[in-house]
Amino acid sequence: MLNKKELETLxxxxxxxxxxxxxxxxxxxxxxxxxxxxxxxxxxxxxDVHGVGVRLLQGIDEVYxxxxxxxxxxxxxxxxxxxxxxxxxxxxxxxxxEKLPYVNDIKKPHNSLTPQEKSKTLIELSNIIKNHxxxxxxxxxxLIEWEQKVLIANSRGLLQDDVRTYTRCALTxxxxxxxxxxxxxEAPGRNMGFEIFDEIDFKALAxxxxxxxxxxxxxxxxxxxxxxxxxxxxxxxxxxxxxxxHPLETSAVSxxxxxxxxxxxxxxxxxxxxxxxxxxxxxxxxxxxxxxEGHKTQKNLLIEKGILKGYLSDYKSGKRMNYESTGSGRRxxxxxAPTARMNTTYIENGTENYEDIIKDxxxxxxxxxxxxxxxNPATGEYNFAVMEGYMIENGKxxxxxxxxxxxxxxxxxxxxxDRVANNRTFGQGMCGAGSGSIPTDVGQxxxxxxxxxxxxxxxxx
Numbered sequence: 001m002l003n004k005k006e007l008e009t010l011x012x013x014x015x016x017x018x019x020x021x022x023x024x025x026x027x028x029x030x031x032x033x034x035x036x037x038x039x040x041x042x043x044x045x046x047x048d049v050h051g052v053g054v055r056l057l058q059g060i061d062e063v064y065x066x067x068x069x070x071x072x073x074x075x076x077x078x079x080x081x082x083x084x085x086x087x088x089x090x091x092x093x094x095x096x097x098e099k100l101p102y103v104n105d106i107k108k109p110h111n112s113l114t115p116q117e118k119s120k121t122l123i124e125l126s127n128i129i130k131n132h133x134x135x136x137x138x139x140x141x142x143l144i145e146w147e148q149k150v151l152i153a154n155s156r157g158l159l160q161d162d163v164r165t166y167t168r169c170a171l172t173x174x175x176x177x178x179x180x181x182x183x184x185x186e187a188p189g190r191n192m193g194f195e196i197f198d199e200i201d202f203k204a205l206a207x208x209x210x211x212x213x214x215x216x217x218x219x220x221x222x223x224x225x226x227x228x229x230x231x232x233x234x235x236x237x238x239x240x241x242x243x244x245x246h247p248l249e250t251s252a253v254s255x256x257x258x259x260x261x262x263x264x265x266x267x268x269x270x271x272x273x274x275x276x277x278x279x280x281x282x283x284x285x286x287x288x289x290x291x292x293e294g295h296k297t298q299k300n301l302l303i304e305k306g307i308l309k310g311y312l313s314d315y316k317s318g319k320r321m322n323y324e325s326t327g328s329g330r331r332x333x334x335x336x337a338p339t340a341r342m343n344t345t346y347i348e349n350g351t352e353n354y355e356d357i358i359k360d361x362x363x364x365x366x367x368x369x370x371x372x373x374x375x376n377p378a379t380g381e382y383n384f385a386v387m388e389g390y391m392i393e394n395g396k397x398x399x400x401x402x403x404x405x406x407x408x409x410x411x412x413x414x415x416x417x418d419r420v421a422n423n424r425t426f427g428q429g430m431c432g433a434g435s436g437s438i439p440t441d442v443g444q445x446x447x448x449x450x451x452x453x454x455x456x457x458x459x460x461x
Contacts, residue, residue, distance in 0.1 A: 002026075004096050006072055007153045011093045013079045014056050015155055018088020021057035021315075022079070023154040025292065026070055027334040031146035034115060036122040038130055038139050044115055047146075053334040054078040058086045060320045064337040094157035100296070102289040103282075104163040108194035110145050118143055121197060122169075125206045129173045132210035135217065138174035141206070143167075144189075152294035160294035166285065166439055167196045168428065171206050173213040182219075182402070184212035185371070185387070189285040189428040189439065199283075212369075212388055215400055221458025222389070222404035228364035229406065229452040230357055230392065230419075235370055235427025237442035240275065241345050242375040243382040243410025248302055248310075249328070249340040250317040251434065257378040259411045263308050269414035271306040272350060279327050279343040285428040286343040286440040293329035293338050300326045302345075303414075314340040332436025339435045346443030350420025354446035357419045359395040365404060365454055366390045366397055373406075380410030383455070405455035419448035 002010075007024060014022030029049040035042050051068040052075055063085045065078045122141040129139035145168070151161045168189030175182050186209050190196045231239065247258040260268060269275075279297025281287055288297055293315050301309045314329030317340050330341035358366060366389060373384030386404035390397040426443035 002072060004159065007159070008093065008096055010072070010075050010079055011153060011155045013076065014054070014083050015091040015093055017083045018086040018091070019056040019058045019083055020091050021155055022093065023055040023152065023293070024075060025053040025055070025334055026151040027051060027148065029146055029148040029333065032110060033142065033144050034118055034122060035142045036119065036126045036140065039123055039127045041119050041123070049333055051334040053337070054082060055337055056082045056086065057316060058088065060316060061086075062316060062337065066335050093155035096153055096159040097157050099160055102162045104165060106165050106193040110147060110165070110167070110193055113194055118194070125171060125202055128203060128206040129171065129210045132207065133175065133214050135175045135177050136173055136210060136213060137176045138172065140170070140172035142170045144170065150292065152292065154294065158294045160290050162288060162290045164191065164288055165193055166191060167193055168285070169196065169202060171202070171209045173209045175213040175217045177217055180217055182213050182217040184209045184216070187428065190283050191285060191287045192283055216388065216402050219400040219402040222401040222454060222456025223458050224454060224456045226451055226453050228361055228448060228450055229454065230361060230364060230366045230446060230448045231370070231444075232366070232368045233354070233421070233423050233444055233446050234425040235442060236367065236447070237346055237427065237444035238370050238373070238429065239382065239384055239406065239410070239413065240347055240444060241342060241431070241440065241442040242373065243380045243408070244414055245277070245342050245345045246375065246377040246433070247380055247410065248312055249342070250311050250313040250321060250323055251339040252377050253311050254317040254320040259380050260308060264310070266308055267306050268308045268411065269303050269306040270417045272420045273303055273306055273414055273417050274348040275303040275346065276301055276348060277312055277328070277342050277345045281344045284344045284426065284441050288343065291327045291329045291338070292331045293325065295325050295327045295329065297327040297343060300328070312340050312342060314338055330435060330438050332438055336436040339433070341433060341435060341438060342431065342440050344426065344441035344443065346424060346426065346441070347420065347445065347447065349422045349424045349445050352419060352421050354421035354423050357421055357446060357448050358392060358397065360419070361392045361395060361448065364392040365401070366392050367404070367406065370406070375410070382410060383407045401456070401458070403456050403458065407453040407455050413449055413452070416450045416452070417447050418450045421446035
């Protein structure tokens with residue numbers, strides 16, 4: 001590991017030909033993955049990501065390089081190569097300050113259990129799914145875990161380290177009856193160790209995944225139509241994340257590639273909508289004490305009672321639009337330059353019971369669980385699959401429907417939210433963008449959107 005004097009010398013080296021900002025990002029990440037299918041271990045893998053990323057800026061012009069060799073000589077070579085992109089007068093780096101403490105309160109570290117002990121837990125969960133019904137042909141349980149250690153130093157005098165521990169367990173079920181095939185999936189994750197299995201009842205979740213696959217194996221196909229849609233809590237927040245959260249990142253806003261550019265202080269959502277992104281929510285999957293530029297993460301107010309209050313910003317794109325960093329600079333690894341990204345993004349609780357929202361909906365769709373989809377961050381246009389959905393008729397949940405697709409425009413959808421419940425929960429995923437794939441949480445209470453276009457391939461029965 002380089003000492004402070006060596007880091008200062010290298011950072012100054014990058015400023016000799018006109019760059020006004022230099023940065024060194026050091027990483028050491030150890031990972032593991034165990035996959036079980038139908039009660040048998042099918043793979044066990046480990047990984048080690050180790051290297052350095054170097055970034056230079058002149059204004060908002062950026063060059064980036066990386067190497068898996070983090071020696072002094074390697075970083076010196078990167079600095080000398082990258083600084084050739086700029087011409088100008090020599091700048092002076094500030095002396096590095098002292099590191100602030102990070103939080104990594106792990107009860108059961110990854111190395112505290114053997115692969116055999118971890119596999120035993122996964123086999124039990126896989127068997128719960130498999131034994132639920134003879135029509136379940138695939139029953140998967142996969143453990144994904146990694147610990148990332150980082151050190152960031154820059155020419156503004158920042159010196160910061162952080163340790164992030166991630167654990168996730170994915171449960172899958174595939175049911176088949178002749179030509180009918182249906183999948184179900186749950187994959188909760190946390191910023192913690194193997195104690196995640198003490199925090200979450202995975203046995204109950206395994207049973208729920210199996211039941212979902214069987215329920216939707218025989219469900220009717222959804223008839224395409226425009227209708228009210230009640231979107232349940234937790235992973236239902238993926239629509240807000242994709243269609244609203246990404247357009248609120250300054251990486252898009254600063255270039256004018258967002259429907260929310262220039263709208264601070266304006267009404268952009270229904271008055272029942274208040275939304276945050278919290279980078280330091282304890283135990284959440286997307287949490288870090290410090291971002292990947294070394295800035296302290298924080299709770300950022302995005303929308304308050306329908307009024308746009310803030311964006312999510314990193315250093316470079318914030319510099320483009322004179323907007324301070326919000327502790328939102330993130331990257332997958334040393335191979336990526338950081339950019340503005342979400343951590344734990346959610347719609348805040350309302351005051352209603354979600355059952356009352358369903359009772360007050362004469363006809364519509366209850367989207368209990370959402371799956372994957374696509375979105376255009378520049379416009380907010382999206383489509384998302386409903387993994388588990390029920391028709392609402394006369395204020396009651398009736399038949400399950402399969403193949404439903406929610407289609408819309410983020411800016412319009414949040415204006416059409418007319419009811420917000422008080423049952424906020426979170427769902428976990430891996431968010432991909434220009435700086436790689438990172439852990440993020442999405443969240444919301446149950447909400448009702450007064451009208452949405454719902455796609456499908458069926459007709460009314």
